[in-house]
Amino acid sequence: MKATVSEDCIGCGLCESTCPEVFAIGDSGIAEPIVDEVPADAEDTAQEAADNCPVSAITVE
Numbered sequence: 001m002k003a004t005v006s007e008d009c010i011g012c013g014l015c016e017s018t019c020p021e022v023f024a025i026g027d028s029g030i031a032e033p034i035v036d037e038v039p040a041d042a043e044d045t046a047q048e049a050a051d052n053c054p055v056s057a058i059t060v061e
């Protein structure tokens with residue numbers, strides 16, 4: 001399972017709060033995945049982060 005963040009991200013930080021194992025706000029001020037593969041024990045929270053992103057910038061698949 002991989003997570004991606006599109007350029008629609010507004011840098012609100014919600015995904016980093018929800019799933020810090022996978023997402024972090026980068027130097028550019030927008031979120032980015034910090035792992036190539038979503039760890040099995042973080043799949044639920046990664047999906048939760050995708051569901052709750054206010055601009056639907058996250059894809060987890």
Ligand code: SF4
Pocket residue numbers: 005008009010011012013014015016030031049052053054055056057058
């Ligand atoms: S929740 Fe969405 S808009 Fe907010 S930082 Fe994460 S990817 Fe960006």
